[in-house]
Amino acid sequence: MGKTNDVVIKIATVNGTGSASANGLLRKAIFRMGVPVVGKNYFPSNIQGLPTWYEIRVTGDGYQARSDRLDIMVAMNAQTYAQDLAEVSPGGWLIYDSTWPRSKLLDRDDISVFGVPLSRMCNENFDGARARILMKNIAYVGVVAALLDLDLDIITTLLEETFGDKRQLIDSNMQAIRLGYDYAHAHFSCPLPMRVEALDKTRGHIVIDGNTAAGLGCMYAGATVGAWYPITPSTSLMDSFHAFCRKYRVEPETGKRTFCVIQAEDELAAIGMVLGASWNGARAFTPTSGPGISLMSEFLGLAYYAEIPAVVFDVQRTGPSTGMPTRTQQSDILSCAYASHGDTKHVLLFPADPGECFSMAVQSFDFAERLQTPVLVLSDLDIGMNDWMIPAFEWDDGYVPDRGKVLGAEDLEKMEKFYRYLDVDGDGIPYRTLPGVHPKGSYFTRGSGHTKYGNYTEDASAYQDVVDRLLVKWETARGLLPKADIRYSRFNSAAVLTVGSGNAACVEALDRLAAQDVNLNYCRVRAFPFGDDVREFIAKHDVVYIVEQNRDAQLRTLLMLDIDAEPAKLVSLLHYNGIPLNAGFVVDGVLDAIQRGQAA
Amino acid sequence: MSYIGKPKVTHPGIRRNKLGLTPRDYEGTVSTLCAGCGHDSVTAAIIQAVFELDIEPHMLAKMSGIGCSSKTPAYFVSQSHGFNSVHGRMPSVTTGANAANRDLTYIGVSGDGDSLSIGVGQFVHAIRRNLNMCYIIENNGVYGLTKGQFSASADIGSKPKKGEPNRQEPIDPVSTALSLGASYIARSFSGDKEQLVPLIQGALKHPGFALVDVISPCVTFNDHEGSTKSYKHTRQFYHHVVDMDYIPPAKEIRAAYDEGDAMPVELHDGSRIVLRKVDKSYDPTSRAKAFKYLREQFNAGEITTGLLYLDEERPEMHELMGNTDTPLSKLPYESLHPGAEELRKILSGYA
Numbered sequence: 001m002g003k004t005n006d007v008v009i010k011i012a013t014v015n016g017t018g019s020a021s022a023n024g025l026l027r028k029a030i031f032r033m034g035v036p037v038v039g040k041n042y043f044p045s046n047i048q049g050l051p052t053w054y055e056i057r058v059t060g061d062g063y064q065a066r067s068d069r070l071d072i073m074v075a076m077n078a079q080t081y082a083q084d085l086a087e088v089s090p091g092g093w094l095i096y097d098s099t100w101p102r103s104k105l106l107d108r109d110d111i112s113v114f115g116v117p118l119s120r121m122c123n124e125n126f127d128g129a130r131a132r133i134l135m136k137n138i139a140y141v142g143v144v145a146a147l148l149d150l151d152l153d154i155i156t157t158l159l160e161e162t163f164g165d166k167r168q169l170i171d172s173n174m175q176a177i178r179l180g181y182d183y184a185h186a187h188f189s190c191p192l193p194m195r196v197e198a199l200d201k202t203r204g205h206i207v208i209d210g211n212t213a214a215g216l217g218c219m220y221a222g223a224t225v226g227a228w229y230p231i232t233p234s235t236s237l238m239d240s241f242h243a244f245c246r247k248y249r250v251e252p253e254t255g256k257r258t259f260c261v262i263q264a265e266d267e268l269a270a271i272g273m274v275l276g277a278s279w280n281g282a283r284a285f286t287p288t289s290g291p292g293i294s295l296m297s298e299f300l301g302l303a304y305y306a307e308i309p310a311v312v313f314d315v316q317r318t319g320p321s322t323g324m325p326t327r328t329q330q331s332d333i334l335s336c337a338y339a340s341h342g343d344t345k346h347v348l349l350f351p352a353d354p355g356e357c358f359s360m361a362v363q364s365f366d367f368a369e370r371l372q373t374p375v376l377v378l379s380d381l382d383i384g385m386n387d388w389m390i391p392a393f394e395w396d397d398g399y400v401p402d403r404g405k406v407l408g409a410e411d412l413e414k415m416e417k418f419y420r421y422l423d424v425d426g427d428g429i430p431y432r433t434l435p436g437v438h439p440k441g442s443y444f445t446r447g448s449g450h451t452k453y454g455n456y457t458e459d460a461s462a463y464q465d466v467v468d469r470l471l472v473k474w475e476t477a478r479g480l481l482p483k484a485d486i487r488y489s490r491f492n493s494a495a496v497l498t499v500g501s502g503n504a505a506c507v508e509a510l511d512r513l514a515a516q517d518v519n520l521n522y523c524r525v526r527a528f529p530f531g532d533d534v535r536e537f538i539a540k541h542d543v544v545y546i547v548e549q550n551r552d553a554q555l556r557t558l559l560m561l562d563i564d565a566e567p568a569k570l571v572s573l574l575h576y577n578g579i580p581l582n583a584g585f586v587v588d589g590v591l592d593a594i595q596r597g598q599a600a
Numbered sequence: 601m602s603y604i605g606k607p608k609v610t611h612p613g614i615r616r617n618k619l620g621l622t623p624r625d626y627e628g629t630v631s632t633l634c635a636g637c638g639h640d641s642v643t644a645a646i647i648q649a650v651f652e653l654d655i656e657p658h659m660l661a662k663m664s665g666i667g668c669s670s671k672t673p674a675y676f677v678s679q680s681h682g683f684n685s686v687h688g689r690m691p692s693v694t695t696g697a698n699a700a701n702r703d704l705t706y707i708g709v710s711g712d713g714d715s716l717s718i719g720v721g722q723f724v725h726a727i728r729r730n731l732n733m734c735y736i737i738e739n740n741g742v743y744g745l746t747k748g749q750f751s752a753s754a755d756i757g758s759k760p761k762k763g764e765p766n767r768q769e770p771i772d773p774v775s776t777a778l779s780l781g782a783s784y785i786a787r788s789f790s791g792d793k794e795q796l797v798p799l800i801q802g803a804l805k806h807p808g809f810a811l812v813d814v815i816s817p818c819v820t821f822n823d824h825e826g827s828t829k830s831y832k833h834t835r836q837f838y839h840h841v842v843d844m845d846y847i848p849p850a851k852e853i854r855a856a857y858d859e860g861d862a863m864p865v866e867l868h869d870g871s872r873i874v875l876r877k878v879d880k881s882y883d884p885t886s887r888a889k890a891f892k893y894l895r896e897q898f899n900a901g902e903i904t905t906g907l908l909y910l911d912e913e914r915p916e917m918h919e920l921m922g923n924t925d926t927p928l929s930k931l932p933y934e935s936l937h938p939g940a941e942e943l944r945k946i947l948s949g950y951a
Binding site: 205206207208216219222224225244249251255256258259265266268270271272273276278279280281282284299302393394395400433436437438441444445447448456 | 661678701944
């Protein structure tokens with residue numbers, strides 16, 4: 001059961017009916033009341049007419065994950081009414097449009113059902129089919145506002161911010177909200193026992209999705225070339241970069257652009273463009289999702305072997321194949337780590353929320369250029385497209401991009417001869433040159449066998465020399481990449497280890513388990529190859545519960561492959577139905593494993 | 601690709617260009633292609649073209665995919681950066697490279713397999729973007745490195761060394777490029793350096809996508825009786841319709857051209873291309889007429905060569921996008937982000 005500032009509301013609507021702005025209004029109003037709030041989208045791979053849901057979790061404790069409870073269902077879609085009714089937790093509430101009669105069969109005696117004649121009220125008050133549909137969705141905002149005691153002044157302010165000086169729009173929206181608000185007050189006892197009470201817990205915070213944050217990060221990182229092929233759920237990342245660039249990357253004197261966004265003909269071309277641009281000295285990136293990674297694989301192998309920087313964002317969705325494009329998963333971990341044929345492996349970064357999408361977007365360019373290799377940032381649909389409340393991230397004006405070991409004209413002038421793939425410094429990272437800088441810098445970039453001098457070879461030892469040196473670079477990467485987020489609760493022998501968006505649910509689960517006196521340590525890996533900190537963490541524990549969102553325990557496999565983690569102590573908790581992970585799944589999984597004796 | 605060094609031999613009196621460099625300075629490593637391969641003649645034509653254009657070697661970028669043709673960038677201008685990418689994907693790499701640095705001259709060398717089979721999608725889209733590059737297809741109708749399978753440019757009825765004749769329609773890069781709106785389209789023959797060198801020069805100077813389709817016979821797998829891409833067949837059936845001269849800036853046109861036959865076209869840097877019509881009925885500025893003519897000649901078994909289409913007005917990729925004149929890779933980092941204070945303002949919109 002919900003209680004004050006701990007309420008979960010889900011709104012069931014039809015996509016393409018303007019419900020997104022109504023839902024956003026509710027979520028923002030709660031945030032402006034100083035109460036932490038999270039918003040999750042559950043939407044179809046479709047433009048208009050199919051069921052869609054938005055879930056708002058009011059969380060005074062500031063938890064970020066999806067809840068495993070549902071207190072209030074706003075059932076606006078007759079198509080899914082039965083399913084929506086069934087989903088409400090006992091003791092919860094259901095609001096429906098009572099304009100039309102409802103079958104008695106669709107009832108439950110363990111919840112309260114409120115009927116509000118939303119369509120009728122809107123038909124009486126507004127003209128035109130489109131306006132009536134839109135206003136019906138705005139009207140339920142008023143009902144929820146009454147039930148939860150939301151501040152109407154805040155809602156008015158938000159409408160003013162949205163519509164600016166379009167007074168008529170503000171008034172008609174407020175009129176619709178009032179219809180719902182007044183009806184609720186007249187017919188039900190408002191507010192409900194579970195309500196929203198103003199706090200001061202959102203100051204300094206923002207609500208943002210990961211794709212927007214990552215696109216902004218690319219702009220701040222100084223990326224100038226973005227190449228992409230549209231694919232859900234990564235599309236909004238390039239939209240974000242493009243929009244920020246149109247604002248901040250136009251030369252005032254000439255009106256000309258200092259960025260180049262190219263919509264490629266496919267993902268093969270998108271990554272090819274990124275490699276061409278990076279080879280030529282620009283910071284370049286491509287956002288994609290699983291199917292795109294499959295297509296990019298050949299080029300990623302070239303980039304690994306020819307040592308060309310590249311930044312790829314994989315906003316993971318549910319596989320295999322086309323899978324469920326609008327549902328989340330972490331199932332590209334292995335295909336990204338080892339994308340392409342031959343002995344190939346890639347640096348991965350795992351952001352856990354939009355804040356890290358921003359910071360890791362910036363870092364990814366530094367690592368790619370420092371290490372002269374592709375860096376894949378593995379976000380997912382949950383992070384990329386949902387609304388997360390996070391502390392507003394900051395920018396350090398002292399930041400200097402790490403462009404890596406690039407020789408300039410003066411360096412080359414002084415050198416007798418430049419060789420592309422020599423390990424001069426012993427860290428496995430050679431020096432590179434850019435075209436157009438100096439005749440002495442010229443070399444031939446190729447994916448065919450080459451010597452450390454950059455020449456073509458079919459010689460056994462000259463070939464092996466280079467691929468062995470790449471392993472030295474791999475170890476350099478291991479030491480350079482972000483450390484894991486490790487938390488010790490107290491001395492104990494069991495731990496939870498997760499990655500990316502698993503963080504939110506695991507952190508909440510650890511609190512809940514601690515309340516039951518089950519204390520676990522915690523590790524969230526943030527990069528691949530895994531650092532010594534992860535190796536040591538696993539070694540210290542008898543049991544490590546590996547929580548990840550795929551069927552095949554890909555993170556667990558990677559831990560075994562990369563740092564020889566002992567399989568017997570790695571217990572998998574796998575969540576892969578496409579819905580974001582929640583704390584209840586982790587709590588139940590751990591308790592169940594303990595019961596079965598899989599804990600020390 | 602060769603790993604055999606080539607001795608630099610110079611002698612007094614050797615030609616030097618404006619940069620004081622000799623043709624030797626534009627050579628690469630020794631070719632490892634078969635003796636008599638058409639591609640080596642194309643390489644020689646490229647060397648001459650680049651030398652005569654006074655292009656600084658390090659300002660040239662040599663791009664290629666995979667195949668016999670794609671090996672050749674190693675055989676010319678060794679002081680240029682080269683990028684031997686993956687099969688059929690040279691256009692996308694060149695697109696990205698050009699996006700990052702528009703100041704370089706890009707020459708892509710591809711083949712009929714690389715451009716018309718595995719890479720036809722990228723070939724098509726590079727044209728659509730009017731990517732500023734010289735795109736050479738060394739067209740021999742077969743896959744050499746895998747020992748003689750037909751490519752997509754093989755003509756109907758052309759006989760392989762072993763097996764059955766080709767029965768599928770060929771993809772003709774010239775008419776494909778014409779239909780897609782390429783702004784500079786030429787065809788030539790590896791055995792006709794006089795025609796080929798100026799065509800490559802014009803292609804290197806043309807501000808936009810410049811295709812040079814070169815019939816370049818494969819001596820090992822496609823030079824026999826019954827092949828339509830052999831030296832013998834090409835020599836017998838190819839004919840010039842429009843030749844061209846490239847005239848550098850501030851150089852007078854010396855050759856005498858008959859009025860009506862010659863068409864000088866001024867390029868943006870003051871240089872000129874002079875088209876010389878061999879066939880007076882041919883109009884290299886009309887896509888529709890050019891297409892009709894090429895199709896008719898093709899049906900008659902003729903190989904039409906020369907500068908077949910030219911449109912100097914179409915904006916290239918950067919112009920289409922409204923990009924700054926400064927290469928993007930050279931913009932100072934400070935100019936690329938609005939700073940901490942502005943980030944605070946941006947994020948206040950998310951509170």
